[in-house]
Amino acid sequence: MDQLLTYPEFPHLLSILIFLPLAGVVPLLFINNDAFSRNFALVVTAIVAIISLRLVTGFDTTIPHFQFVEDHTWIESLNIRYTVGMDGISILLFLLTTLIMPFCVLASWTYIKTRVRTFMICLLIMETSMLGVFVALDFVLFYILWEAMLIPMYLLIGIWGGPRKIYASVKFFLYTLAGSVLLLVAIIWLYRHNGFSFHIPDMMWADYSFTAQILLFVAFFLAFAIKVPMFPFHTWLPAAHVEAPTAGSVILASVLLKMGTYGFLRFALPITPDAAIYLAQPVLWLSIAGIIYGGLTALAQQDMKKLIAYSSVGHMGFVTLGIFVFNLQGVEGAILQMINHGVTTGALFLCVGMIYERTHSRDLLSATGVGKYMPVFVTFLAFFSLSSFGFPGTNSFVGEFMILAGTFQLDTAQGKFPYLALAAIPGAILAAAYMLRMLQKVVWGGTDNPDQSWQKDLNIREIITLAPFLFFVFWIGLDAKIFINMMHTSVAALLDKLHSHHHQALAAADLILR
């Protein structure tokens, strides 16, 4: 328990943040009024966002421990506890979630016309479970929140989604659930071998046999790789993204996908270090496959949401690549890229949603040539597109650069030719190709553009929705140090333990072989 630091100045900060949205559901249950639902949900999510800024001032970046910890008995008979706490890996993701939610409400202001109250209830329940997942330090608590979010997300897609919403929502649900059933078995197995405790920090860096680690890693991998989604498990993503309403797409892209990569960092690396190192090569090559495949597929899309969805597959491929090179640049770049992807892709989905509200089509051809009539909109779109393919000065450049540097370092450190990094670079070029293609069509189009003269440019609400995203695109792009500082100590400690643990394991194996 020496890993856990409480926060005496504001002892229940995390719990308040997690459960405030859930408490916000209660008034909505009794008051059935569309305008009230919108305003109220906005107020609740905004309050959560504001309170969460307190985390930044209270967080000690110089220590790798879990902070703001709260620990209560929950289910006594099985020693299941309500334990939450955050370290440098989770704080940025937590803040990303709290900050993005008010904009999801804003983006649904006019987009959602039916059952507004139910929609807002789903959003608020989503927020509670997403925030909880990033700070849960009890594995059962984690699993419950991880699974519980499927229901509101299923409803978000299934009720307010596009024409093929039923197919998309069912596919999303089945993939994610099927992936995580073995995770449950792994959790119980760990409980059994950890003195009947579900406490996550206790499970880390314990000496499990190599076979057990491999099996645990496979269970983790299935659950997290489907959520990321990594290359062969990605097929639910385009369907879900395309059919979901804007807010749903933003939540999916910005937060839900990060849970998979967060899972790798929080569980797969510390709990099964030897297996992670042993199986890193196939995971790395799957990431490369995802980068190339996502890029090539995005290049061929006519549907803007699908294009961005496939670009997500590529971007998340970069993230897993960065995680599994196991060096400081790579992992820090990966976490930064998780944030970047949340900001940029979330914003791109908001942009597409705004076009969709006007043309009622996501087809690239029906949105060609709006640049002339919607200058503000295309300005935003241009910056977000540039950010998406990692243009220098924007946020993704920093992230991708760090990941590629880490990848080079991995190969050169072992004295090998850098196949891996070279294989990833075409992905960056592909990203430029498909984003510029979309940008060109939307801004200028060709000679046969549909008549767009009736299009209204963004209103104040929409500008307010997009502006903060743009702010973060440049803030991270020009001064990433602040963000990297927040995670640095935790990441360094993680990698330090990973390598020392592995060396010990190697030494032990050596001893046995001799």
Add this chain to the structure above:
Amino acid sequence: MMPFLPELSLLGAGLVIFFTCIGGKDGNTVKNIAITLGALILVSSLLAFNQRQELFFNTYRVDLFSQTFKVLIAAAMFAVLLLGKRLDGLQQKIHAEYYLCLFMSVLGLMMLVSSVELLAIFISLELSSFAVYIMVPMRDDSGRYRFQMEAGAKYLLFGVMATGFMLFGMSYFYGLTGSTRVDVLIAQLPGMFNHPTAVVATVLVLCGFFYKLAVFPFHFWVPDVYEGAANETTAFIATVPKLAAVALLLRFVSMVGDNGEALVNILILCSVFSMFYGNLAALVQKDFKRMLGFSGIAHAGFVLMGLLVFHVTGYAHALYYICGYVVMNLACFMVICSVGTNGGNVLIDDLTGLYKRAPLLALTLLIGLFALAGIPPFVGFMGKFFLLVDALRKDYLLLVILAAINTAIAIYYYLSVVRVAFCSAEDEQLPIVTPVHMKLLSVVLMAIILVMGIFPSQFVRYAENTIQSLM
């Protein structure tokens, strides 16, 4: 008289209903009388809750275990009465007879959980079964297909066969110990488990309750009876008797003590086959009740997982699980009884657009089905989780993995029902009017599903105390 109050009030209720059927009152009066009586029975079971006594030459024990189950049974019966208030699956002239049979069956179940002597157990079981044998073919035969007769015949024949097995096993118990009293058995049996007769006898006796709970080799009646019986009758069969069946299974399994190893393999096989058979067969069902029947077989397999660890916590978790299962099932059957028109069966496709026709029912269905599927934070997840933990504590890793895979299979068919309920119908449908008592019931059921799922500690601790009183 006090310790016997719930049973007496049930008998009294039976008499009152008996006289109403002579009097030929109109349908609504009978229904209201029945529901009032149901409430009275629930109250009387609560009043008798703290009673502790042995009755009838010590063959009938009133203790924490039995009184808990009586309250559960009475509450579930009251819920069934409420959700089946329309009762349009039966001709109006036999409504009174239906309620009479229902009360008699519940009387049998209540006596069953208190009986501590093999013959008393047998008589109670038969009382509860015979009433249901009559209830199944009571369904209004408007289509002249007579498939309720087939259902009734199947239920009767399989029931009689299972009873035969059980009687045979009981005779072995008597032969081994020279007594039919359960306390004697508990004292003597654990020493005899190196003897194959004791194992065979226990398995045979368990068969009788496997039949009630619909565990794998005794599940054949389930789909046809669920489909053939009236919606209200199925709601009863699917919930209340399962409580009593688990109570008796717990009683007999706890008799085995720590010598369960001989039985473990049989129970594991029953459990795994129940899960796979139930879930795989449920995948292709079109009739909602039939699907719930198959899912019930799978859930029975899960309950067995709690029994086969032969430990108090496992038994307590099995008890917790079956209570949760009954509540989730009641939620689903509430929707069936509300959606079915003229007492007809509900196909899964009939639920199309339910969320527009009746949002509250759709939400109840959503929560009920996701809970059955074992999605957190509902009671179904917690129950499954507890049972998986228990099984893995005993190192039954393969069983746990197979059970987890079954959860993944099961989600498909539950989800396909939810999917239908939440997609819009092509043609305009009439909204379903939900009466106030149904709304209240659905809110209560949803609240129980949530609270039991999020705060299971109290329930589990209570269940453990209850089981302790058995030992």
